[in-house]
Amino acid sequence: MTKPLHCPICKKLVPLDSAEVPFCSERCRTIDLGKWASGDYKISSPILDPDLLEDLEHAEQRHNPTGDPTKHWKN
Numbered sequence: 001m002t003k004p005l006h007c008p009i010c011k012k013l014v015p016l017d018s019a020e021v022p023f024c025s026e027r028c029r030t031i032d033l034g035k036w037a038s039g040d041y042k043i044s045s046p047i048l049d050p051d052l053l054e055d056l057e058h059a060e061q062r063h064n065p066t067g068d069p070t071k072h073w074k075n
Helices: 026-038 050-063
Strands: none
Touching: none
């Protein structure tokens, strides 16, 4: 049995064959996009991708060759 899907904006039931899934309408899809664009939504979990972490570490080393990780945040 498939679990019912509810629109994340208005909580209406959304048919799985709807073109707007996971939203119930274009209006709710646009509201959600606006929340992302305005910063209402944030991804707060840490970056766990080892390749991305390595790339970030290399970029930090290029910008901060002294190795002082607090250099950029001192006032």
